[in-house]
Amino acid sequence: MINWHRVREENFALPQGAAVNALLAELSEMLTSPDPEIRDDLAFTTLATWIDEGVVPDDRLEPLGDLMAQRLASEEVWTRSFAALVLCVIVATRGVCEPSWVGAFETWYPHESDLRGYDQKLGWLHAVAHGADLLGELGLRKEIEPRRMLELAGQRMSAETNLVWRDKEDARLAYAIGKVLTRSDLTREDAEVWLAPVAQMLSAGGVGATPAPATNTLNTLRTLYVLLSRGVRVSPTEVVAARWNEHLLDHLAEVLHPATPWMW
Incomplete structure (x- = not known):
């Protein structure tokens, strides 16, 4: 041994x-x-x-x-x-x-x-x-369609669970999404379409406590918004903007708005 x-x-x-x-x-x-x-x-x-x-x-x-x-x-x-x-x-x-x-x-x-x-x-x-x-x-590999990984991220954050993530799980997922969104070959449609099911879940609302999947999703997307507004670190010395960054920030704000319409 x-x-x-x-x-x-x-x-x-x-x-x-x-x-x-x-x-x-x-x-x-x-x-x-x-x-x-x-x-x-x-x-x-x-x-x-x-x-x-x-x-x-x-x-x-x-x-x-x-x-x-x-x-x-x-x-x-x-x-x-x-x-x-x-x-x-x-x-x-x-x-x-x-x-x-x-x-x-x-x-x-x-x-x-x-x-x-x-x-x-x-x-x-x-x-x-x-x-x-x-x-x-x-999501950074050219042989893998970026939309494929973005949709997978959406499925993960919105999946049914009774557990609200802790220990920076949402930050790690937001960072992964941010990296995929830096792809130079990313189309605007692919950059945004993966958010459609997430937006539908968040806009459904409801009475009572916010379900854990919605909380996990909100925390991830809010962190993603901050990340995109500051730039994505792709190496120890390089920070880059996401592809379609301004459109993405606007779209993320629209997706997040129904959860807290009194904020802005």
Whole structure:
């Protein structure tokens, strides 16, 4: 067994004499652990670093991604959530993206029912946030229609639930949407049409407490409005405006208005 604490302490240097394939198998298994230190602090952190730095060979990225895509249908939320996060790292840092991964993600993300951010025993679960991170990266890829990811985001924020998101889940989803909206090939129709079902839900109103899906949607769209008004950070040194930015800000205001018509 590898001493993964030592690996972390030594800046994730590859253990001498260890076979990469065996290390990847062990890390992949650790990602399914309910122990947050094993899963998050050791397994994910090490694996993400090795993917980013090229330690994971090119020919292992597709099998690793295939395994993560399969895990999106796992029984445990932490396994599903961290599988999405590993896929995000592969797509973002190595540019590998298989169509089957996208299909598995679309099947899972809007239907995930465990929307807890942090659990005292299990640590970070963050399915909404981790899925949002992957959605944002997929939405930047030229082979994937941006409208496809925007509609998926709308489905996720408005999905039935009794839980109001916390732990910045709405901010992570808003940021993902903002990234997709920076696509230079985005049409004005595609930039706005995904909001139609969301607008219909928000305008329905009703008597009594605001339902959790409406609250999640309002919080996400309000954060998106602030993001678009300031610019979307697409790299540590680059902030860009969304495509059709002024139209989007006006349209978002129209979508949000029925929920609080007394505000403006």
